Amino acid sequence: MSTLFQNVTAILMDADRTVLQNAFVAVKGGKISSVGPQRPTGSYDRVIDGQGGILMPGLVNCHTHTAMTPMRGYGDGHDLHSWLNDYIFPVEARWDDRAIRAAADLGLMEMIASGTTCIADMYTRMNIMGQAVADGGISANLCNGAIFFGQEFSPAGCGDCQKQEELFEAWHGYDDGRIRMDAALHAEYTSTPALWEWIAGFARQKGVGMHVHISETRKEHEECKDRWGKTPIQVLNDHGVFDVRAIAAHCVWTEPGDWAIMAGKGISAVHNPCSNLKLGSGVAPITGLLKAGVNVALGTDGVSSNNDTDMFEEMKLAAILQNGVLQDPLALAAWDALEMATVNGARALGRNTGCIAPGKDADLILLDPEAPNLVPCHNACNNIAYAAHGSNVKLNMCRGRVIYENGEFLTIDREKTLREVREYAIPLLFGK
Amino acid sequence: MSTLFQNVTAILMDADRTVLQNAFVAVKGGKISSVGPQRPTGSYDRVIDGQGGILMPGLVNCHTHTAMTPMRGYGDGHDLHSWLNDYIFPVEARWDDRAIRAAADLGLMEMIASGTTCIADMYTRMNIMGQAVADGGISANLCNGAIFFGQEFSPAGCGDCQKQEELFEAWHGYDDGRIRMDAALHAEYTSTPALWEWIAGFARQKGVGMHVHISETRKEHEECKDRWGKTPIQVLNDHGVFDVRAIAAHCVWTEPGDWAIMAGKGISAVHNPCSNLKLGSGVAPITGLLKAGVNVALGTDGVSSNNDTDMFEEMKLAAILQNGVLQDPLALAAWDALEMATVNGARALGRNTGCIAPGKDADLILLDPEAPNLVPCHNACNNIAYAAHGSNVKLNMCRGRVIYENGEFLTIDREKTLREVREYAIPLLFGK
Numbered sequence: 037m038s039t040l041f042q043n044v045t046a047i048l049m050d051a052d053r054t055v056l057q058n059a060f061v062a063v064k065g066g067k068i069s070s071v072g073p074q075r076p077t078g079s080y081d082r083v084i085d086g087q088g089g090i091l092m093p094g095l096v097n098c099h100t101h102t103a104m105t106p107m108r109g110y111g112d113g114h115d116l117h118s119w120l121n122d123y124i125f126p127v128e129a130r131w132d133d134r135a136i137r138a139a140a141d142l143g144l145m146e147m148i149a150s151g152t153t154c155i156a157d158m159y160t161r162m163n164i165m166g167q168a169v170a171d172g173g174i175s176a177n178l179c180n181g182a183i184f185f186g187q188e189f190s191p192a193g194c195g196d197c198q199k200q201e202e203l204f205e206a207w208h209g210y211d212d213g214r215i216r217m218d219a220a221l222h223a224e225y226t227s228t229p230a231l232w233e234w235i236a237g238f239a240r241q242k243g244v245g246m247h248v249h250i251s252e253t254r255k256e257h258e259e260c261k262d263r264w265g266k267t268p269i270q271v272l273n274d275h276g277v278f279d280v281r282a283i284a285a286h287c288v289w290t291e292p293g294d295w296a297i298m299a300g301k302g303i304s305a306v307h308n309p310c311s312n313l314k315l316g317s318g319v320a321p322i323t324g325l326l327k328a329g330v331n332v333a334l335g336t337d338g339v340s341s342n343n344d345t346d347m348f349e350e351m352k353l354a355a356i357l358q359n360g361v362l363q364d365p366l367a368l369a370a371w372d373a374l375e376m377a378t379v380n381g382a383r384a385l386g387r388n389t390g391c392i393a394p395g396k397d398a399d400l401i402l403l404d405p406e407a408p409n410l411v412p413c414h415n416a417c418n419n420i421a422y423a424a425h426g427s428n429v430k431l432n433m434c435r436g437r438v439i440y441e442n443g444e445f446l447t448i449d450r451e452k453t454l455r456e457v458r459e460y461a462i463p464l465l466f467g468k
Numbered sequence: 469m470s471t472l473f474q475n476v477t478a479i480l481m482d483a484d485r486t487v488l489q490n491a492f493v494a495v496k497g498g499k500i501s502s503v504g505p506q507r508p509t510g511s512y513d514r515v516i517d518g519q520g521g522i523l524m525p526g527l528v529n530c531h532t533h534t535a536m537t538p539m540r541g542y543g544d545g546h547d548l549h550s551w552l553n554d555y556i557f558p559v560e561a562r563w564d565d566r567a568i569r570a571a572a573d574l575g576l577m578e579m580i581a582s583g584t585t586c587i588a589d590m591y592t593r594m595n596i597m598g599q600a601v602a603d604g605g606i607s608a609n610l611c612n613g614a615i616f617f618g619q620e621f622s623p624a625g626c627g628d629c630q631k632q633e634e635l636f637e638a639w640h641g642y643d644d645g646r647i648r649m650d651a652a653l654h655a656e657y658t659s660t661p662a663l664w665e666w667i668a669g670f671a672r673q674k675g676v677g678m679h680v681h682i683s684e685t686r687k688e689h690e691e692c693k694d695r696w697g698k699t700p701i702q703v704l705n706d707h708g709v710f711d712v713r714a715i716a717a718h719c720v721w722t723e724p725g726d727w728a729i730m731a732g733k734g735i736s737a738v739h740n741p742c743s744n745l746k747l748g749s750g751v752a753p754i755t756g757l758l759k760a761g762v763n764v765a766l767g768t769d770g771v772s773s774n775n776d777t778d779m780f781e782e783m784k785l786a787a788i789l790q791n792g793v794l795q796d797p798l799a800l801a802a803w804d805a806l807e808m809a810t811v812n813g814a815r816a817l818g819r820n821t822g823c824i825a826p827g828k829d830a831d832l833i834l835l836d837p838e839a840p841n842l843v844p845c846h847n848a849c850n851n852i853a854y855a856a857h858g859s860n861v862k863l864n865m866c867r868g869r870v871i872y873e874n875g876e877f878l879t880i881d882r883e884k885t886l887r888e889v890r891e892y893a894i895p896l897l898f899g900k
Contacts, residue, residue: 105843109850113801146840254795310784313792314854316799343854344841349781352742360745361793363686367748369545408578409776411537411886412894418541422746422775427859454843462844 037081037436039063044086044402045416046071049093049378049391053371055416061091063398066212066435071392084431089405090416092374093390094153094432095347096381099247099285099306099335101159102143102168103136106461107340116315124340127465128160135464136161138456140168141448143345148174148445150346150426153399153434156283156306156335156385158220158247162199166207166215173439173447175214175399177385178207179247181222182235189230197234204242214435216386218245221277223252224260224268229275236276245386246277250284250305253317257289269294269303278303281386285335288312288320295328304331304384307376309353311337319361322354323368333384334376346426351377355421370421398436403428469513469868471495476518476834477848478503481525481810481823485803487848493523495830498644498867503824516863521837522848524806525822526585526864527779528813531679531717531738531767533591534575534600535568538893539772548747556772559897560592567896568593570888572600573880575777580606580877582778582858585831585866588715588738588767588817590652590679594631598639598647605871605879607646607831609817610639611679613654614667621662629666636674646867648818650677653709655684656692656700661707668708677818678709682716682737685749689721701726701735710735713818717767720744720752727760736763736816739808741785743769751793754786755800765816766808778858783809787853802853830868835860 039062046059048071062070062080070076111123147155154175157165162178169176180203182196191197200219208217219239221227239246250268251257257267264271269290272278278301284290287305290298298305305325312320325332334354336345355373359365382390389397403410403420407428413419432440439447462468471494478491480503494502494512502508543555579587586607589597594610601608612635614628623629632651640649651671653659671678682700683689689699696703701722704710710733716722719737722730730737737757744752757764766786768777787805791797814822821829835842835852839860845851864872871879894900 108844108846108855110846112847112850112854113798115798142840142843149840310788313788314797316791316795316797318795319792339855343850344857346841346857349784349857352781353785356742356745359748360751363748363750365746365748366545366547406882406886408574408581409778411574411889412540414540414542414898415544418544418775422544423540423771425776425778425781425857425859427857450838454838457843466846 037065039436040080040083041086041091041402042075042083043088044091045088045413046392047090047092047374047416047420048393049374050393059091061392061400063436066398068392068394068396068398070394084402086402087405089430090403090420091400092420093378093392094399094401094434095151095377096154096333096385096390097147097152097336097345097347098156098283098333098381098384099308099337100155100157100345101338102155102157103139103159103165104338104340105139105142106457106465108343110340130465131161132464133161133164135461136164137168138453138461140165141172141453142457143339144168144172144174145445145448145450145453147345148172148432148440149429150348151401151429151432152345152347153401153432154381154385154387154389156218156247162203163206166210169215170210171447173434173437175387175389175434177216177218177245178203179218179220181220182231183222183226184228184231185226189228191234194231200235200238204244208244216244218247220247223249223256224272225256232272232275232277236279239280244280246280246282248272248277248282248284250287251289252286254289267291267294269297273297273301283333283384286312286317286320287325288318290321292324292328295325295330299329302331304333304380306333306335306384307354308335308337309357310350311341315341319357323358323362326372331380331383332376333381347377348424348426351421370417373421374417398433400433401429402431404430469497471868472512472515473518473523473834474507474515475520476523477520477845478824479522479524479806479848479852480825481806482825491523493824493832495868498830500824500826500828500830502826516834518834519837521862522835522852523832524852525810525824526831526833526866527583527809528586528765528817528822529579529584529768529777529779530588530715530765530813530816531740531769532587532589532777533770534587534589535571535591535597536770536772537571537574538889538897540775542772562897563593564896565593565596567893568596569600570885570893572597573604573885574889576600576604576606577877577880577882577885579777580604580864580872581861582780583833583861583864584777584779585833585864586813586817586819586821588650588679594635595638598642601647602642603879605866605869607819607821607866609648609650609677610635611650611652613652613681614663615654615658616660616663617658621660623666626663632667632670636676640676648676650679652679655681655688656704657688664704664707664709668711671712677713677715679715680704680709680717682719683721684718686721699723699726701729705729705733715765715816718744718749718752719757720750722753724756724760727757727762731761734763736765736812738765738767738816739786740767740769741789742782743773747773751789755790755794758804763812763815764808765813779809780856780858783853802849805853806849830865832865833861834863836862
């Protein structure tokens with residue numbers, strides 16, 4: 037299958053910040069084959085006229101919990117303790133595979149329709165999520181955040197260690213690497229040094245990445261310092277957890293000493309501004325992280341703390357939040373936010389995507405040039421960072437395959453998914 | 469014309485916070501005639517089956533500059549001085565009536581498609597904006613923010629005083645009050661006591677409201693205190709500016725002493741969180757204002773400082789921003805944000821809208837129940853505040869008249885407007 041996009045405004049996300057007007061972008065198989073101002077030679081199975089609309093790399097959501105969709109808005113307005121204990125945990129105890137699949141498909145629909153082509157997902161029953169991603173067509177780094185509270189750790193006695201192995205065997209490398217698994221710790225405060233060292237060794241041995249919640253709340257950060265005399269980044273680093281490609285979700289309370297470690301070891305920070313604001317966690321020190329040389333990517337977190345997964349919304353909030361809190365209109369630029377949502381995300385997940393260049397995965401989204409909120413377009417990057425919505429996405433292509441176009445899902449059965457969520461998952465989980 | 473909505477989840481925005489499942493809402497002429505769980509008697513010209521979707525009051529955008537659409541994203545990334553002097557002012561010097569009309573229509577399209585039914589608009593050439601609103605079908609409080617820097621003030625020698633009179637004569641009361649004019653000062657720092665007193669008298673005499681930019685930036689707020697020994701709220705109040713229904717846009721740097729005056733005199737604060745963050749102005753003290761008893765409404769500001777006018781985005785940011793900055797997940801609730809965008813906005817503009825009840829203006833929006841980001845719907849208010857997007861609006865009804873439905877504009881010619889903006893306004897304003 038080959039596709040030629042023509043008459044598009046292509047934001048390449050290259051180091052020169054190139055925005056190419058009237059561009060041609062060719063795709064052969066799963067890769068971008070050419071980019072330029074001239075029509076490439078050869079014939080294509082399909083030619084897509086963008087009518088001047090923006091073509092950009094698909095968005096990379098580096099921290100989410102896709103299958104939490106049934107809990108969207110459930111228990112909002114309660115404090116964290118009540119929300120978890122009275123709402124989320126009782127529901128999560130009722131999951132079965134069929135409900136997880138329906139919930140995962142619903143979550144993927146929302147993300148695909150709003151321009152996401154690659155995710156890092158941490159949740160439960162990831163074997164089912166793997167099948168949903170396989171069928172849905174996007175790329176994903178899947179992980180199961182390991183938790184262990186016991187005194188006597190042994191890998192055989194830790195169910196979450198087994199799950200790392202199972203996820204690796206089941207899905208790592210699927211479809212030429214479209215699905216990968218990352219090793220994962222849920223967080224420092226939900227695990228012990230024995231687990232840290234086991235999982236660090238697992239990741240090194242398997243050659244996979246690492247995904248951990250880091251310093252999301254002040255309480256978690258300060259209690260870790262009380263416990264170990266070190267921050268979460270520091271203590272986990274001392275135990276080898278970050279000796280592989282690693283992503284640290286949230287980083288709201290990280291300190292300059294952490295940033296130096298993160299920059300030095302290549303640990304990516306994943307900024308989740310909507311979730312951090314909604315839950316009262318605070319505002320992550322993104323300008324500090326960037327100045328220290330840390331790779332900063334973006335995530336939506338799950339829909340029970342966001343409550344949607346529109347990465348355009350996340351990009352805008354990332355772009356404007358630092359300005360407001362630092363009282364500096366130039367604290368972050370539109371380009372910074374675009375990088376977080378594309379190239380930086382690709383780097384965080386170890387993927388060959390996030391920019392438009394020959395040889396890159398053909399993960400591309402095309403936006404509607406006639407949407408009132410995108411008119412006029414003095415500067416495509418400003419329009420994307422500050423004015424665009426997920427609903428402006430007309431077409432989503434993952435690895436050369438169109439999976440969403442003009443409101444239609446081409447890999448997921450919309451009606452069946454909504455029916456399964458409403459008639460099976462909701463009654464199972466909520467008894468209604 | 470009469471319309472019956474059936475099979476809707478109606479958020480009434482009443483004091484009891486009623487959300488009525490399987491509701492019937494009837495509209496006769498421009499007013500809501502009945503609301504309840506039973507089908508009302510009588511026949512209707514049109515019956516609209518909401519298929520379980522949310523029906524709620526149309527959103528009230530209490531501070532915007534609609535016709536600035538051609539400057540969307542223009543000059544972003546420059547400091548305020550350069551942005552104004554090198555980008556905005558030179559462009560604004562080139563306006564003509566035809567370009568303003570095209571720009572206004574484009575702005576109205578964006579707002580109508582995302583669920584706004586009533587606005588407070590401050591800009592230039594408001595006579596043209598009046599015609600755009602008259603044709604577009606929404607309700608509007610229009611104003612021309614008066615500026616006067618001279619030493620010798622006389623109403624006859626102040627063009628902006630003449631414009632208040634002209635706007636009053638041309639549009640105040642049009643179509644049974646669908647369009648009104650408010651008197652307006654641009655701000656304390658762009659005017660003098662003589663103008664304040666003239667405009668206060670004008671507003672009292674004509675029985676209109678007042679719209680002023682207040683304490684948007686720290687610089688403006690502190691310089692006012694240096695100049696007069698008082699804050700903008702205090703000094704303008706001393707000169708009678710707030711002796712009528714009044715709206716104070718921004719209020720980022722207002723102080724407890726200001727809030728007491730605002731609560732006592734009924735001055736509404738208009739929160740513009742996107743604009744305040746993007747421009748680095750800061751975070752308005754919304755919880756403080758609310759606790760002091762001030763009526764807080766919401767606005768998008770103009771698209772050159774936002775850069776869109778989706779009130780759902782503004783509602784969500786309002787709901788989550790206080791939580792994050794105050795590190796309190798319960799600082800503001802979903803309901804608070806809904807009130808700001810509906811009933812509080814109606815109160816700010818002195819309008820009989822913002823809730824669903826018999827006798828209220830039939831300003832209603834219907835949302836898509838099948839949108840993945842709105843499934844499931846445990847709590848309609850949580851979904852609206854945290855998960856909904858403007859693009860979920862399927863139908864926009866203003867004063868009983870459907871002006872937008874399923875992506876089609878029924879009062880504005882979409883193609884003509886885009887053509888006029890691209891082929892007339894942009895070349896005129898930007899020479900390209």
